[in-house]
Amino acid sequence: MDSIRLTGVRAEATHGVLDFEHVEPQPFVVDATMFLDLSEAGASDDLAATVDYGQIAKRIVNVIEGEHVDLIERLAAKIADSILLSHRIQRVIVTVHKPKAPIKVPFDDVSVTIERARDPEGGTLASQIGAAASASASTSAANGSADSNAAATGTSAMPATHTAIVAMGGNIGDVEQTLRAAVVAIDGVPGNQVNGISPLYRTAAWGMEPGTPDFLNAVVELTTTLDADTLLNALQTIETAHGRSRKVHWGSRPLDLDIIDFDGETRDDPRLTLPHPRAWQRAFVLAPWADLEPAARLVGPHGGPVAELLARTPDHDAVERVSDSWILGGSVA
Ligand SMILES: Nc1ncnc2c1ncn2[C@@H]1O[C@H](COP(=O)(O)OP(=O)(O)OP(=O)(O)O)[C@@H](O)[C@H]1O
Ligand SMILES: Nc1nc2c(c(=O)[nH]1)N=C(CO)CN2
CATH class of the missing domain: 3.30.70.560 (7,8-Dihydro-6-hydroxymethylpterin-pyrophosphokinase HPPK)
Incomplete structure (x- = not known):
């Protein structure tokens, strides 16, 4: 499946198990690979047909700077949940790095990687609303609404x-x-x-x-x-x-x-x-x-x-x- 990869999104926060980590900020760095169908955006060149990676980056920073968590596993899960709020994204792989973690031997980096998929049961209300939205779009087409004329005449603007x-x-x-x-x-x-x-x-x-x-x-x-x-x-x-x-x-x-x-x-x-x-x-x-x-x-x-x-x-x-x-x-x- 197509994907968008965002790497190195960083912010400082006080996540961690140890007492001093609750008060002294340290950097957290996030990579996310989001799987979604990009064919429509590739054809139309329209941002509305994909996800805005700038908004996703802001969401990641909001989670990093949000409520305290002890574990980077938990931070990764919260980030994955916030990314899956964008309905176009089917699956996401999130890595959270904690490069300044309190480890008492020389090391380069520590990270966790998780993969989460959209709940397949989650579509019920969305499809009901989708049906309501398209029913009402065809009503306004019948009423001659400007936005719907293209659909009514079969043009594909x-x-x-x-x-x-x-x-x-x-x-x-x-x-x-x-x-x-x-x-x-x-x-x-x-x-x-x-x-x-x-x-x-x-x-x-x-x-x-x-x-x-x-x-x-x-x-x-x-x-x-x-x-x-x-x-x-x-x-x-x-x-x-x-x-x-x-x-x-x-x-x-x-x-x-x-x-x-x-x-x-x-x-x-x-x-x-x-x-x-x-x-x-x-x-x-x-x-x-x-x-x-x-x-x-x-x-x-x-x-x-x-x-x-x-x-x-x-x-x-x-x-x-x-x-x-x-x-x-x-x-x-
Ligand atoms: N901008 C708008 N947003 C939502 N509903 C609107 C708006 N303008 C008019 N309406 C109409 O207002 C009707 C009553 O809406 P609703 O029941 O949400 O009102 P309310 O929440 O009790 O009061 P208020 O509109 O003051 O918040 C709706 O059926 C809708 O057709
Ligand atoms: N605090 C608050 N008061 C309200 C609200 C509301 O959402 N919040 N909505 C109203 C009618 O829509 C009327 N009064």
Whole structure:
């Protein structure tokens, strides 16, 4: 199978079994070989048809700089898991080197190498969403949507690639686990690629009855070949799969997925308003977005630099950044 090989990704951290290793940083160096089908990218020259190795390198550094582990075996496993979040990657070989390990004889390097494959059972929700996405794409083709005309007329133009910011939140059940599953599901939708995942925030319920349990919130940045309506359909399918009901507007919920921004487009349609009409006043959206993209701007009549909008929200002190590495597991509860 085709592969992308990334070598020598390095960062300093305090992983190790010995006491002094918990406080004194030392270098960790990672090589990763990712197996995926590169034929489409080879033909189209389109980044959306492969994985962005720059993003993978950042993910590796995030894991190295994340929570302490004793063993490089564990570090390698966490890195493999973070790489397999990209749904295109079928298999990965990860080597973690610890060249300054405390070994009392002369040595060049010590490393572990592991190989991990995508869970073959993992595709169920993704294929269900894929079916929803293609059903809704053919509906919009029937309605004459510009993006779908090529498919309707049988021409084979490459689909355009869009960039979206999706906000995630919930306050019922094991929300952290639900949000992790949501990221995997969003990335697994055919045409989507999640490129950035914000830190996780605990936030007071905004605009809800007193006593409503706190939320956990985060945002993801993705590229997608879906149009905005089809993306919304896919997100609602994921919400429903996690038990979301829409009976109570602004009620507690296991999972809420909102499109905050889609290519900077503005649109005043109640089915899909862009940017999200209340994003500008929500610290629980702006804080994780500003962490993920410090220079981000919100478009529209209430728009501006996200960091400035955040500073203007009256409740920006009521959101607490609780984890940078939540996507890799563990619990902030
Ligand atoms: N940018 C958007 N993202 C998600 N849904 C949107 C957007 N704009 C309009 N909607 C519409 O809003 C409807 C209600 O969405 P939802 O149930 O997620 O609302 P809510 O989470 O209770 O409130 P809020 O939209 O204030 O977060 C959806 O069915 C959808 O059609
Ligand atoms: N803290 C917080 N408050 C909310 C949230 C949310 O995700 N987090 N979502 C709402 C409606 O979508 C309303 N209020």
